[in-house]
Amino acid sequence: MSNIDLTAAVVPLKTPRLERQIFEVRAMKSLALTALTWAAAILASIPLFSVIYMLVVQGGARLDWEALSALPPAGFEMGGGFGNAIVGTLVMVAIATALSVPVGILAALYLAIIGPQSKISEVARFFAKVLTGFPSILAGVFAYATVVLWMGSYSAWAGGIALAVLMLPTVTLAAEEAMKQVPQRMKDAAFGMGCTRSQVIWKVVLPTGMSGILTGVILAVAGAAGESAPLLFTALFSNYYLTELAEPTASLSILIYNFSGMPFENQIELAWAASLVLVLIVLVFNILARVLGRPRY
Amino acid sequence: MNAIAEAAVPVAASYKPAGQVVIDCHVKSIHYGKFHAVRDSIVPIEKNRITGFIGPSGCGKSTVLRSLNRMNDLVDGFRFDGHVHYHSKDIYAKKVDPVVVRRYIGMVFQQPNPFSMSIYDNVAFGLRLNRYKGDLDERVEKALRSAALWEEVKNKLRNSGLSLSGGQQQRLCIARAIATEPDVLLMDEPCSALDPIATRQVEELMLELKEHYTVALVTHNMQQATRVADTTAFFSVDISGGGRTGYLVEMGPTREIFEAPREKLTRDYISGQFS
Numbered sequence: 001m002s003n004i005d006l007t008a009a010v011v012p013l014k015t016p017r018l019e020r021q022i023f024e025v026r027a028m029k030s031l032a033l034t035a036l037t038w039a040a041a042i043l044a045s046i047p048l049f050s051v052i053y054m055l056v057v058q059g060g061a062r063l064d065w066e067a068l069s070a071l072p073p074a075g076f077e078m079g080g081g082f083g084n085a086i087v088g089t090l091v092m093v094a095i096a097t098a099l100s101v102p103v104g105i106l107a108a109l110y111l112a113i114i115g116p117q118s119k120i121s122e123v124a125r126f127f128a129k130v131l132t133g134f135p136s137i138l139a140g141v142f143a144y145a146t147v148v149l150w151m152g153s154y155s156a157w158a159g160g161i162a163l164a165v166l167m168l169p170t171v172t173l174a175a176e177e178a179m180k181q182v183p184q185r186m187k188d189a190a191f192g193m194g195c196t197r198s199q200v201i202w203k204v205v206l207p208t209g210m211s212g213i214l215t216g217v218i219l220a221v222a223g224a225a226g227e228s229a230p231l232l233f234t235a236l237f238s239n240y241y242l243t244e245l246a247e248p249t250a251s252l253s254i255l256i257y258n259f260s261g262m263p264f265e266n267q268i269e270l271a272w273a274a275s276l277v278l279v280l281i282v283l284v285f286n287i288l289a290r291v292l293g294r295p296r297y
Numbered sequence: 298m299n300a301i302a303e304a305a306v307p308v309a310a311s312y313k314p315a316g317q318v319v320i321d322c323h324v325k326s327i328h329y330g331k332f333h334a335v336r337d338s339i340v341p342i343e344k345n346r347i348t349g350f351i352g353p354s355g356c357g358k359s360t361v362l363r364s365l366n367r368m369n370d371l372v373d374g375f376r377f378d379g380h381v382h383y384h385s386k387d388i389y390a391k392k393v394d395p396v397v398v399r400r401y402i403g404m405v406f407q408q409p410n411p412f413s414m415s416i417y418d419n420v421a422f423g424l425r426l427n428r429y430k431g432d433l434d435e436r437v438e439k440a441l442r443s444a445a446l447w448e449e450v451k452n453k454l455r456n457s458g459l460s461l462s463g464g465q466q467q468r469l470c471i472a473r474a475i476a477t478e479p480d481v482l483l484m485d486e487p488c489s490a491l492d493p494i495a496t497r498q499v500e501e502l503m504l505e506l507k508e509h510y511t512v513a514l515v516t517h518n519m520q521q522a523t524r525v526a527d528t529t530a531f532f533s534v535d536i537s538g539g540g541r542t543g544y545l546v547e548m549g550p551t552r553e554i555f556e557a558p559r560e561k562l563t564r565d566y567i568s569g570q571f572s
Contacts, residue, residue: 183410185406185408185410186410186412186413188371188406188410189410189412189470189473190412191371191399192366192368192399192403192404192406192474193399193400193403193423193473193477194396194397194398194399194426194427195426196396199426203422203426204412207414208412208413295413296413296457297413297414297415297457297458297459297460
């Protein structure tokens with residue numbers, strides 16, 4: 001038995017067929033599934049591309065300096081634009097950013113570093129997540145019930161506060177995530193150098209997490225810029241340029257809503273142009289998020 | 298308690314340091330929550346020498362090292378019983394600020410941990426932290442030269458500290474730690490993440506550093522201890538109490554520990570016969 005017959009191993013094997021067999025069952029399945037994923041991917045991008053196509057074709061025609069700067073036209077008037085709505089949108093988004101970013105980052109600091117396991121953190125994190133899925137019109141109701149009724153008037157403040165309510169959870173959760181990404185060993189290094197906890201936060205955690213925090217902030221800004229529901233009964237609308245923050249204020253999204261339902265060709269064209277401008281604003285913010293969100297080191 | 302414990306304490310205490318003691322560490326016990334991590338260990342750290350800590354995993358050598366600059370205070374449930382006299386002041390005294398302790402007793406970690414900043418800013422970090430008023434460039438260059446890294450990085454000081462290789466990152470961390478000219482440098486397995494060439498460079502660096510600094514080094518590598526340590530402390534794990542409590546078995550000049558250990562445990566560990 002000790003003599004193992006080695007000759008068996010030397011018998012030449014049948015030459016295997018290594019060429020691709022198109023009509024084999026496995027290959028056909030693969031082909032069908034590949035085709036299916038392609039079809040699904042194309043189908044999913046049809047709405048986006050058709051909307052952008054329509055906006056460029058329909059809105060691009062009216063996009064000139066007059067449209068960007070002039071005031072909205074009345075009923076049968078020709079020409080006009082939506083300069084006040086661009087300013088209104090930018091101002092309200094700025095108010096919302098100024099309110100939500102400091103609060104959001106401080107809240108994230110608590111959630112990520114100061115008391116990540118505490119009861120307060122668990123509750124706050126849960127509510128922040130619930131708030132991200134909050135119907136945006138309810139943010140408007142909240143601002144109406146507090147700011148509008150209290151001030152006695154629709155205003156840019158109320159619109160900005162409604163948008164801030166919507167931005168807050170996005171900023172908080174994104175900033176928390178960015179701060180958690182800062183490796184423990186970097187924090188150890190900072191403590192080992194003789195940093196106090198606040199120095200660790202200011203000199204290491206925030207700079208290291210900054211790109212992630214900025215990405216979260218800018219995406220929240222882009223989302224807020226496109227909101228219309230929370231502005232309906234907080235900022236309302238105005239046919240004039242903003243002179244005071246305590247007055248009703250125009251915004252692109254409400255202008256689009258108003259003008260697109262009108263029976264006048266001129267207004268409908270302007271609604272298309274305003275839609276294009278809104279998309280461009282959101283696009284610019286998204287590109288900014290990409291550029292500023294790139295880690296520096 | 299038990300036989301090993303009673304044997305261990307007198308041996309550890311019997312080491313009479315020849316040089317000037319910078320840190321006199323007397324551990325009665327160290328706990329993490331309910332876990333009894335280290336007991337009865339007396340570890341003097343001598344000036345301008347390298348003190349090596351060796352022993353099997355879980356023997357408490359890193360815990361003792363991190364107790365020397367209160368890094369363990371960052372761990373929840375950490376409790377230190379005993380005292381650590383640094384220039385005859387107890388760093389665990391109530392009035393002492395652990396943040397200040399760490400500025401005098403610096404640390405180099407197991408994993409290289411540069412900040413996500415430029416090489417220059419990494420080294421300047423501690424100087425800026427201490428509001429250093431002098432010539433920052435000069436001190437950064439000096440620290441990088443002392444860490445044997447200057448020639449490799451002098452033309453790319455603005456590049457990210459994270460773009461360097463593992464060995465270079467660790468030397469950058471050493472440069473960062475010595476830029477503020479601390480008194481003592483604690484090194485917690487600084488070479489375990491490095492290849493043999495980088496290890497060699499860091500070891501040569503340690504030998505140069507001891508001219509100006511006092512070094513305490515935890516290492517898993519016994520050859521490393523024989524190559525660089527002047528004094529070696531051997532720790533082991535005591536499982537007799539049901540837990541896994543580390544303690545100092547024997548401490549002495551490195552040659553004695555490796556060539557003529559007094560304890561059987563030390564002898565077994567060094568010859569590779571551990572149970």
